[in-house]
Amino acid sequence: MARLLVVEDDEMIGRALQRSLTAHAHEVSLMPTGKGALREAGRSSFDLVLLDLGLPDLDGLAVCRELRTAQADTVIVMLTARDEEMDVIIGLEAGADDYLTKPVRLAELHARIRAHLRRGESIAHAEVSGPTRLGDLVVDAAGRRVTLAGRDLPLRAKEFELLARLTAQPGVAVSRDTLMSDVWDEHWVGSTKTLDVHMAALRRHLSTAPEAANVPMIVTLRGHGYRLDAPPTS
Known part of the structure; x- marks a missing residue:
């Protein structure tokens, strides 16, 4: 089971994501604001964050940068309504590891999350050699x-x-x-x-x-x- 943080201001979308992720045996915290997400990240560690960039209180890219600083090894997946190349590049350079375009397809969302979490586990258990x-x-x-x-x-x-x-x-x-x-x-x-x-x-x-x-x-x-x-x- 992984610990996930969903940052989404649309209550209907947020609850739907929380229900779907919980059904896949994840522990899910839901935050509707950037300030709430940063506060939660300051007191708990997460394996993965789903971050909507269109937040009502803070710039989503600024939240992404602060989350990356607070939890360097946490996977951050942006949720964005736009798929313009420059928007995606700016988001990835702000600290995100991946992105999904809204409306999110749940099958793809779960596949991406499994991929990120599997990769994290394999790295954690991999044998390492000298410098x-x-x-x-x-x-x-x-x-x-x-x-x-x-x-x-x-x-x-x-x-x-x-x-x-x-x-x-x-x-x-x-x-x-x-x-x-x-x-x-x-x-x-x-x-x-x-x-x-x-x-x-x-x-x-x-x-x-x-x-x-x-x-x-x-x-x-x-x-x-x-x-x-x-x-x-x-």
């Missing part, structure tokens, strides 16, 4: 820590897992399907746009290295996926 070094980038899987030129990189959970997957096979082309399966879940349902947003975030993190640092390069392979190339001097 991997590529030039001035060091990925410590056991400590879930990444340093670049001696400085910690503040990666979100999925950013860390994506970088760890790429550094496991430097110089090897990895398909989009493989990355979604390994980092999100093999039963993933829906758009893979989240992969591109997280990859863009990783590139920004790597770009913060000092000019003289030896930094790996993320290469986009159009029509296939991505490759992490080690720096020439590593």
Whole structure:
């Protein structure tokens, strides 16, 4: 059983989501406002948050950022009435791990939640090896820590897992399907746009290295996926 927080101001939709999720053996808290959600997140931990961005009291993106700060490892799934690419990108960059467009199809909602929760469990029980070094980038899987030129990189959970997957096979082309399966879940349902947003975030993190640092390069392979190339001097 997982602990879920549903943040939805429409009482009919919120109650319907709560009933459906409870029927799937989850413990569900329902909050109609952003302030209530932040208050609840401050006193309880959750495995996953369903966050409606159209809240009556606070900007949904601001709530997303604060939730991410308060509960770094909690999965945040945005509920949005819009599917415009820029809206989705802004939401994912605010700290969300995934999004669903309203009206929400319950079958897809439950599939996404199962995928996120399964992935979290598999990571928690996975065997980890020693740190991997590529030039001035060091990925410590056991400590879930990444340093670049001696400085910690503040990666979100999925950013860390994506970088760890790429550094496991430097110089090897990895398909989009493989990355979604390994980092999100093999039963993933829906758009893979989240992969591109997280990859863009990783590139920004790597770009913060000092000019003289030896930094790996993320290469986009159009029509296939991505490759992490080690720096020439590593």
